Amino acid sequence: xxxxxxxxxxGTESSRADVDSKTGAHVDTDPEGTTADKIALTQAVxxxxxxxxxxxxxxxxxxxxxxxxxxxxADLAAKLEADDAAGICLRRLEDRYxxxxxxELSNALEKMFxxxxxxxxxxxxxxxxxxxxxxxxxxxxxxxxxxxxNSDNVIxxxxxxxxxxxxxxxxxxxxxxxxxxxxRFLLEVGLSSIDxxxxxxxxxxxxxxxxxxxxxxxxxxxSSGIDP
Numbered sequence: 146x147x148x149x150x151x152x153x154x155x156g157t158e159s160s161r162a163d164v165d166s167k168t169g170a171h172v173d174t175d176p177e178g179t180t181a182d183k184i185a186l187t188q189a190v191x192x193x194x195x196x197x198x199x200x201x202x203x204x205x206x207x208x209x210x211x212x213x214x215x216x217x218x219a220d221l222a223a224k225l226e227a228d229d230a231a232g233i234c235l236r237r238l239e240d241r242y243x244x245x246x247x248x249e250l251s252n253a254l255e256k257m258f259x260x261x262x263x264x265x266x267x268x269x270x271x272x273x274x275x276x277x278x279x280x281x282x283x284x285x286x287x288x289x290x291x292x293x294x295n296s297d298n299v300i301x302x303x304x305x306x307x308x309x310x311x312x313x314x315x316x317x318x319x320x321x322x323x324x325x326x327x328x329r330f331l332l333e334v335g336l337s338s339i340d341x342x343x344x345x346x347x348x349x350x351x352x353x354x355x356x357x358x359x360x361x362x363x364x365x366x367x368s369s370g371i372d373p
Contacts (some may be wrong), residue, residue, distance in 0.1 A: 180217070180220065183207065183209065183213070183217045184217055184220050184221050184224065186207050187203065187207060187214070187217050187218065187221055188221055188244070190203060190206050190207065191203075191235075191242060191243060191244045192244055194243075196243065197236075197238050197241030197242060197243040197328055198241055198242055198243070199240055199241050199242075200214055200215060200218075200240065200242070203218075203242070218235065218242060221235055222234070222235040231247075232246055232247060232250055233245065233246055233247065234246075234247050236332070236337070237337045237338075238328045238331045238332070238337060238338075239328075239331070239337070239338050239339070241328070245332070248335075266302075266303075266306075267299070267302075269292075269294075269296075269299050270299040270302050270303060272292060272299075273288055273292060273296050273299045273300060273303060274303055274308060274309065274326075274330075276288050276291045276292065277303070277309050277324050277325065277326055278326050278330070278339060278342060279342070281312075281323075281324065281325040281326060281339070282312050282313065282323035282324060282325050283323065283324055283325075284315055284321040284322065284323055284324070285297070285300060285321060285322065285324070286321060288300065288324070300324065304324075306329075307327055307329040307330075308326065308327060308329060308330045308333070309324045309325065309326055309327060309330070310324065310325065310327050311323065311324060312324065312325040326339060
């Protein structure tokens with residue numbers, strides 16, 4: 146379960162808000178306490194949604210400007226990250242945001258659910274996943290051209306696992322489906338965006354868990370190198 150917090154692309158909060166030197170969150174100096182209300186509303190909207198929401202979607206619900214909403218998201222992320230008693234964190238997946246459980250709780254939370262029935266991805270499926278990840282959107286025939294073999298079964302398995310999906314259809318004879326990686330793929334490997342994958346990095350790992358572990362280790366190395 147990859148549920149680490151990720152860096153968020155943020156805007157600038159109103160000049161009425163200062164920054165807490167300890168947590169990095171904005172501190173509202175408005176006597177009406179509107180920043181706290183906005184943070185609470187944003188957290189509630191993300192919670193009841195159950196799926197990642199775009200900044201624009203959030204703004205339609207909260208009635209905030211994109212700049213203000215982006216700043217509130219940054220505040221919420223800092224607040225949850227700094228709170229050791231909080232079991233959730235804010236994640237960004239491409240241009241969408243969601244609440245997920247913190248990664249250090251994954252072992253305990255797994256006891257609530259039945260073990261996954263999915264078998265490990267075969268080398269062929271993992272190879273096809275890499276082709277999609279680095280060439281998306283890509284058609285079935287394009288995947289097969291890169292791999293050199295029929296890929297019907299492995300593509301079906303990846304779709305069933307929720308790691309790839311049809312994003313549209315190519316304007317060509319037969320209207321072939323085009324495949325892209327999903328938000329579940331990003332969640333499983335602990336990325337905010339597919340752009341964070343280094344060139345051909347996916348081919349270096351035997352499983353999604355191996356890639357996830359490396360991503361987390363890289364983030365820890367970067368964090369430890371930042372002066373407090």
